[in-house]
Amino acid sequence: QVQLKESGPGLVQPSQTLSLTCTVSGFSLTSYNVHWVRQPPGKGLEWMGRMRYNGDTSYNSALKSRLSISRDTSKNQVFLKMNSLQTDDTGTYYCTTLGAFDYWGQGVMVTVSS
Amino acid sequence: DIQMTQTPSSMPASLGERVTISCRASQGISNYLNWYQQKPDGTIKPLIYYTSNLQSGVPSRFSGSGSGTDYSLTISSLEPEDFAMYYCQQYDSSPPTFGAGTKLELK
Numbered sequence: 001q002v003q004l005k006e007s008g009p010g011l012v013q014p015s016q017t018l019s020l021t022c023t024v025s026g027f028s029l030t031s032y033n034v035h036w037v038r039q040p041p042g043k044g045l046e047w048m049g050r051m052r053y054n055g056d057t058s059y060n061s062a063l064k065s066r067l068s069i070s071r072d073t074s075k076n077q078v079f080l081k082m083n084s085l086q087t088d089d090t091g092t093y094y095c096t097t098l099g100a101f102d103y104w105g106q107g108v109m110v111t112v113s114s
Numbered sequence: 115d116i117q118m119t120q121t122p123s124s125m126p127a128s129l130g131e132r133v134t135i136s137c138r139a140s141q142g143i144s145n146y147l148n149w150y151q152q153k154p155d156g157t158i159k160p161l162i163y164y165t166s167n168l169q170s171g172v173p174s175r176f177s178g179s180g181s182g183t184d185y186s187l188t189i190s191s192l193e194p195e196d197f198a199m200y201y202c203q204q205y206d207s208s209p210p211t212f213g214a215g216t217k218l219e220l221k
Binding site for chain 2: 035039044045046047058060061092094096098099100102103104106107
């Protein structure tokens, strides 16, 4: 059974760094890509970046200077780190496989506030 | 980046009604188009991939079509659980981009 589950702090202070973990099961990170997608409250979906099956990464150009995605295949985990957080980074963050093999986590709500 | 224009932004509809949601890309996307359903609790369910292929477990009342820049999602007969947000997404070129969404509401 394929599952993705996001975890991380619900509250982050402005200017600080967000660290999220996506723990997957039911498939191998060396076979499928994992993406991060976010959604501000009441708004649409924004693609943030991707960890490819071969370890390569790509990022949304609007976030590239602040964003880093990495993984630990032995733990079946993909990590997102984004620095210099501001209030408009508040939202729900999802990890997903996208594409024909398409599964999503439940999302984790992150609030940026002092 | 490819812009995805989704219409309408909201749609009141009745149980049993047939509805169609449209999605237009700012350039041709060679059928690399997915559709998603999002419930109020935030749960996102993939419905269709590569324009017209149903994801496993998706009811056959859902269908997708299109080519070039114009794509659509049709629900042939609305059930109570279909009232939700719907998003299209292109993956022809990076970054993948989403439409702004269509809210399907009970009339």
